Amino acid sequence: MSGVESGAVRVPGNDWTVLDGVRPEHPPFVSVVVVHYEQPGDLARTLGALARQTHPQDLLEVIVVDDGSASAPEVPPGVRLIRLPDRGFRAATARNRGAAVARGSVLCFLDADTAPEPSYVTELTRLPAVRDDAVTVGRRRHAAFSPPAVASPVELAGPAAELPEPAWLRDAYARSHDLLDADHRSYRYVISSVLACSRAFFAATGGFDESFDEYGGEDWEWAHRAFTRGAVLAHVPTAVAWHNGPDVSGRSDDPDELRRRMNRETLLLLNRIGVPGSVGRGLRSAAPDIVVTLPSGTPAATAVCADLILEALPTARVVVDDALAALFPGDDRVLGRSSATTSRADARVTVTTDTLFTVPRADRAAVCTALSRATDDVGTADLGWVELHDPAPAGPALIVSVAAARAEHRRERRPDAHEFTTERRPAALRALPPEPELAAHLGGWAD
Template sequence: MSRPLSLPDGRWVVPGNRWDLVPDEHRGAATVTVVVPHYRQQPQLDRLLEALTLQTHPASLLQVVVADDGSPTPPDVGAYRDLLNLTVVRQPDHGFRAAAARNLGASAADGSILCFLDADTVPEPAYVENITRLPTAVPDALTVGRRRHADLTGWDPTDLRGWFTEGAAPPPELTEPRWLRDAYAGSRDLLDADRRSYRFIISAVMSCTRSLFDEVGRFDESFTSYGGEDWEFAHRAFDAGAVLAHVPTAIAWHDGADWAERTGEDREDKNLEAMALAPLVTDPAARTHGVVYAVPQTVAIVDTAGHSAASLLVTVGSLVTSGDTQVWISGPNAAAMRAQWGDVDARIHVGIPDDTRRSRFVVESHGRIRLGPGSLDRLVDVVDRTGVGRVVVGSPDAPVLTMTTSRSAARARRWADALGADTDATADDLFGTAVVDPADLDITDVEAHPRLAW
């Protein structure tokens, strides 16, 4: 877990989140598409386009796609047609649909790297070069720039050019959100990213490979009000094996104060955002109200081999009561054995789950076992403390239970063939495996016919 793996095309797959292990060597610049969601922001768009003409990234490798979210008047980009490789795409005005606009813009992209910039930002000249450097070398990288704030009222493109290239006085700087600065500093620019670091990825200043963006599934278009779609995307990307990094040298200036400082606390709006996120984000902090969501944090698959209906009930019951967990029963006579219970528990299913990618963990049970209170939490703690992608409970050759992170499984599936290895070996190389004793987790054996009577 201490070395990056070289892909045949010269790019790198890194262990865990260790983007710092990538060799410091020159790579040719990649083709980049800057995707700009826009709605009735013509003066701000003019400044942004002017800033993009000043980029140090080669102009021949830079495309700009303005994705208009149904402005009454189409954005006017005529002054920049000869200066930028520029495309405008539009969607009808059906309300606030920034997520859909970004997806529309990405669909028109020619570049191998996507660089999302909101229309009310102005990137410094090295912005594109700096924020795309890591995704060019590490295709799993999801980078976020530094969003600073300034009062650009009355500024036109000429003023902007004077600031960036001629040493003219800058605009008045406004407060930079402390919570973000502290998060980046405390995590060494997300090198130490953890399960909750998705909260520090901002779509206004975000970049990744187009292949990662497509594989993750793009922005969720069900978000139709301000905020939330970037947290949901970053959360999903992390579980898909994305490598998170903050690039402090990629600076884009936002026109105006941070949203929270402009509006103050709007509890109703924040509650709407929280309720939209909770069904999709399996962070326990988002789910503190005891309700059950379609996407659980943990998917458990129980093999019926060797079980009676009674022992299966004990195993499944101990799993389904372990927090945010849903159980699938698979194997011989699964439906018939469950039918004997007479239950109507919607957290229990028969068969194999269709898609586990949005859940953080997949647990597989291969024996007659009972998990004690807190057993699953102890397994999660092993993952959180060690960063491993897989925990084996019992003998490595014949475990009674395994826990695998979706993050490790997704990255291994993505690159195993290119690395000439199988997925399990690749996951172990990139994340590692921990082996623990069942007794240390309060996991015990269950008789073939345990006593259920009272």
């Protein structure tokens, strides 16, 4: 299928297979942002490879952002050069600077030491051109290029000097069917040196986090935010680029130094990505994962409901009226509304209810499990929302809504075509009276 305008085909969840064979009505204008630091030979190879792309050259803009090299790199006519002062490893800042001046509707991010094969741009930009929230990652292969080796076509020079691909990444793409089965941990398989997305979606994410000032992590943090904001993630194995040198695991002969380096990166991300599997089982992250917003109520009713929720979701943030938050100074998970804006914006899952509730003592474990399971399930495949409801309410219907942020963001962009589903599940929820017996709840003898 060809001649399709961006966003015309609906994508349930992350199912980019519905876009197989779909091509844009017209080839997109693509801006390639190349980050460079003291790699003149590699840069020449990569710029030469970009000059040989099958994508129309009049629809291809190349921007080199130099991250503080001692002298300016040489670039051919038509290539834009931006220079940054040397203030450490600032790949995130460099990519943002390049994106800020880009004119293309689609952005491609490359590193200077990663040279693309001729069809790379065409292959990697197809999905972002037909789906503006698609984020694609190419296949980064590895080679030991011998300088200068610039004149030799990379699709020939690469295989002739090939190094092993990292097994962990290759296996992850195989298990996830090229990220078709992406979940909240799939950010680990998005590599910024072979990345593409629409300029509009990149702007909507806020770009890369410029607080990263050492190697590693900035691409994973951005990919996490992109997925949370509804991105369609896809690995495109036909978009091949060759990295000069081995994967990071092969760049050091000292296993202890490599482990220290990886641990630094993991610790940096621990307080930026709060999802299960990225944070400790006991340690909490500064980054919110689940944010629960409660309606206004009395102090006692708010305390009972918040306690139930935090029993089920111990890492959640619970948002209450400002005055009530001050009643719980010993628990920083309880936030006032005026201080919780950032938490809600960054959460993977949000939970809301119009009514403060409790649960019969006999059903408490089951309801806690149901609430926890709902927060795990939303955002997976095409499930966007779970509504927990009492199947036999004594009064007005009481619903606790569990929402995946990626579904909410997708619905904001496409109110009638977000393609996420809602599932209703039973739970023994009971509306609280204005003044429940708080001591009975805390003591464990309340019904």
